[in-house]
Structures are given as structure tokens and as C-alpha cells.
Amino acid sequence: MDIEVGSRVVYKGVEYQVVWIYENGNVEIAKKAQQSKIELVRKNDLTKIS
Numbered sequence: 001m002d003i004e005v006g007s008r009v010v011y012k013g014v015e016y017q018v019v020w021i022y023e024n025g026n027v028e029i030a031k032k033a034q035q036s037k038i039e040l041v042r043k044n045d046l047t048k049i050s
Contacts, residue, residue: 002048003027009046011039018046 003009007018009029016029019038027046030038 003043003046008049010049011041011046015049016046 003018003021005018005021009016009018009027011029015032016039017032018027019030020028021043022028025043026040027043028038028040029046
């Protein structure tokens with residue numbers, strides 16, 4: 001699974017877009033329509049949408 005900035009991913013059944021990826025494995029994600037609400041999650045908790 002190759003997640004990059006801008007990738008569309010699913011977290012807990014909701015679609016998000018990857019905003020930032022940290023070297024420690026954490027990822028900032030935001031809902032597409034709400035760029036201001038960003039969540040910090042583990043990369044392993046995400047599923048990439050092809």
C-alpha cells in the first residue's frame with residue numbers, strides 16, 4: 001500500500017484525503033470538503049482507494 005500526499009483513503013468507514021505524512025508513520029488526513037478539520041492517525045489504520 002503506497003500512500004502519498006493527496007491519496008484518497010478510508011479511515012473508520014469515511015473517505016479522507018492525505019494532507020501530510022510524517023517519518024514516524026503518522027498521517028494527517030482531512031475530509032475532502034473540510035480542509036480545516038485535520039486528524040492525525042497511524043498510516044497502518046488507513047485503506048487506500050485506488
